[in-house]
Amino acid sequence: MSDNTSYIIGTDIGTGSAKTIRLGVHSGAVIGSFQQAYPTLHPAPGYAEQDPEALLAAVKAGIREMAAAAGGPPLAIALSSAMHSIMAVAGDDTALTPLIIWADNRSEIQALTLRDTPEGINIYRQTGTPVHAMSPLCKIRWLRERQPALFAQAAMFPGIKEYILHHFFGHYITDHSIASATGLFNIATRQWSDEALTAAGIRAHQLPAPVPATHILTGLKPAVAAELGIPADTPFIVGGSDGCLAQLGSNALDAGHATITIGTSSAMRMAGLQPVTDAERRLFTYLLTDDIYITGGASNNGGVLLQWLVRDFLKQPLDNLQSLISAGLQAEAGTLICLPYLQGERAPIWNSHATAAFIGIQPQHSTEHFMRAALEGICYALRSIRDPLAATAGAIHKISVSGGFTASPGWIQLLADVFGQSMHVRQQQDASAIGAVMLAAEALKLPPIAGLQHQHEKIYTPDMDRHVVYNQRYERFIRLGEVVLKQ
Template identity: 30%
Template structure:
C-alpha cells in the first residue's frame, strides 16, 4: 500500500510518497511564483498549484507500481481566498495568507461588528490574513467579481476539487476563514451574512481524514493512477504538520519554521485565550488547538541571505556565528517584514535592526535574524503560558529547522527541549498519514501517527547557562516593539 501527500505551500508545492510503514520513498518539489501587484498585496494563480501537482505526481510515480497507491491527502497554505463562478472557473487570482490589503475591512469588523461578537461566533478575532476580510474587500473593491461568486474555497481545497470534482474543506483549514463556528464545527450564519454570502456558496465540511470522493477517471488516467484512489479532505498546513510530527491528542506542541512561523498547542477540548491573541482552531485529528503565528520566520532568513547578502550557502553563512556568542549578541532584529499577528495583530509593523555599533559584524546581524524569530515565537509561548498551559517540550519542523544553529537558539530562547522529526516534510507526511486513515489502514489519526511518525533519537537540549542570558536579551527585545509602534503609523 502506498499513499500520496500533497503540500500546497507558498513557495513550492511538494508531493510525497509514503509506504504503509511510514517510510518516505520519494519527494518532488515545484517552485511557485507569488505576485505582488501592489504594496502589501500577495497573490497566486490557482492553476499554478494544479500544474505543480500534475507534474509532481507524475514524477513521483516514475519507477513505482502506481497500482499500489490507495489514497491521496492534501494540505496547504491557510486563509487563501479562492473563488469560483457558476462554471467552477477561477474568478480572480487567490489572495494569500500574507496579504495585508484588508486592514480597513479588519477595522470595520473590529469597530462596527465588534471583536466580542466575532469571537463568540468564530472563536477568533479578525486578522488581515483571514479569509472573511478578503471577501469584504472583494465586495467593496471588485463588486462585479464578487457578484460572480458561487463557491468559496481554500488553496488545498481547489486542488482536491480538481482531483475529485467535489467542493469540500476540512475543519482545520476552515477555522482560519473567520467564517466557521469553531466550537460547534459549522458555518457561522451571522458571519456569512456580514460578508454577503449564502451558505450554499461554502464547501461541504469534513473531518480531515474523511473521504470526500475518488479521483476522477480522466485525472486518474492522466496521472497514471488507479480510478479507485480515494481522496481525503486533508488539512491546513500547520494542522497537517502537527500530524506529521505526532502532535496528536491534548497537551502537545509543535513549531513550524517555514516561510511563516507557528506554534501549535493541542488542547483538551475547545478553548480560547482571554485576549484572543492566539488562534482557536480545529485540529486534523478531530480535536482542537491554540496557535500563535508570526508572519515571517524562515522568510526572514531567506530575505537576509538572498536579497541582502546575496549568499547562497546558508550553512557557510551561519558558520560565521560563534557558538560562544549565543546569549551575548547586542544586535536585535524585529522580524516583522510582513506585519505581525501574534501577539500584536499589527499589519503596519515592519522589520528593524537595532543596537548596531561600528564594530557590529555580518555574523552579528545573521545571528540577530535567527534570534529575532526565536524571540517572536517566545512571545507566542508566553501567551500560551499566561493561560496556565504547560509546554515542557516541543517538536520542530519546517525548512528553518534544518539549521543546527537555529535549533540551538530556539531551544535556549524557549528554554525547552526540541524533538526533530526524521523527515523535514512534516506537512506532506501528515497529509499522507491522513490518506492512510481514509484508506482504512488505521482506525484513527492518533493510531496512524503513533505507528508512522519517526523522530531523531537525540533531543535538542537547552543550555541552562545560556537560557538565563537569553532571558535578559529577550526582555530588551520585547520592549522594542512598544517603543517604536507609533513610528509605524507615520511611515505607511
C-alpha cells in the same frame, strides 16, 4: 507486500512549494519525495498573490512522480494545505482573481474596523480565528468594498486545496480544519457562521461544503487520472491544514506537548480536546478532527525574512542562504536586535501595519551579525507566543520542532537556548505531509503506521547560561517592539 506496493502519498501545498512524499505503510518510512516551487507575487504594497494554476501543476507533478517511481498505484492520496488562501471564481469556474494568500495585508482596514466591535469579538469566539487581514473573512470584505463589480460576479470563494479538488473531482468541498481558519466557520456547530457570513456579505452556498478531514473522495476525473498515472478510483482523503497536520505528523497530540514549525512563516501550537479561546484574542483555535482542537499562534515572518535579507538587503543569490545562516550562527549579535515584522505580524500582536527593524547597529556589525540578529528575532517572536499559549492551553512540557529550519542544527540549538527548553526533532521530512498520511491511514481504517510512532528523536538541550543572556535580549526585544509599534 513491500512498501512500493503498499504506500500512501501525502502532499503538502505550502507557501513556497508543494512537497509530496511516498510513505510505506509497513515500515513507516518516507521512501520517496518530490518538491516543486512556485513564486509569490507582490503587485502592490501589502499584496501577496499566487497563480493557482502553478500550485495545481506542482501538486500534479508530485503525485505523478511518486506514483511513477513506485511502479504501482497508491493506497490513497492525502492533502495538506497552507491556511487562509482565498480566490473569487465565477459561475462557469473561471478564476476572477489570483490566489490571495495568508501574507496579503490589503484588508487591514477591513480587519481593524471589525476586530474590536461586539460583532468582531463574537465572530472570534465562534470561529476561533482572530479578525485579521490574513483571514478570508477580511479578504472577502475587501473585495466587496473595493471591487464590487468583480465581487458581484463571484459564485464561489475557494482556497487553494478546494480549487485543486474541484479540478480533480468537479465539486467544491473543504475540510473542517481549513474551514476553521477562514474566520467564517463556527467550530462548535461545524457549519458556516451566519454572523461571519453577514460580515463578509456572502451566503453559505458561495463557500465550499464543509466535510471532516477524514472524508474520502473517489471518482477522479478520467483525464486527470490519466495525467497523474493513477487509477480513477484511487481514494483521496481531503485532509487538513498544514499547521494542524504538523501537530499530528509530529505525534504531538498528548497534553502539554507543543510543536514549533519554521518554514516561510512560523508557528507554535498545542492540541486539546476542547475548543479554548484566549480572552485577549492573541491565539487561534482550529479543528483537526471532530474531537481534536489545535490552539496556537502563527508569525508571518520565518524563512521569508531570511530570504529578503539575503536577496534584497545583502544582494546575494538565494543559493547562498544556507551558508549565510551557518555563518550567522557562528557570530554574536550583541547589541543588534531585529524586529522581524517584515510582512506585518500575526500572533500575539495582530498588527498588519507592523514593520521590521534592525536596532543597535554599530560599526563592527557585518553581514553575519545581521543574519544572526534575524535568526534571533524569529526565535524571540516565537517565544512571545509561548506565554499566552501556556496560559490558554496549559503548561508546556515538551516541544517538537519541524520545518525547513531543522536542516540547521545550530538554529534548533539557538531556539532551545532562547526558550530555555529542550527541542525534540523526530524527522526532517515534512511533518504536514506525514500528518496527512497518518490521517489517510485512519480514514482507510488501516492499523497505525508503527514506524511513525517509534521514530528516534534527537534532543537539543538548552545551555542555561546562554538562556540567561537571551532572557535579557528578549526583554529588550519586547520593550523595543512596544516602542516601535506605537509609532
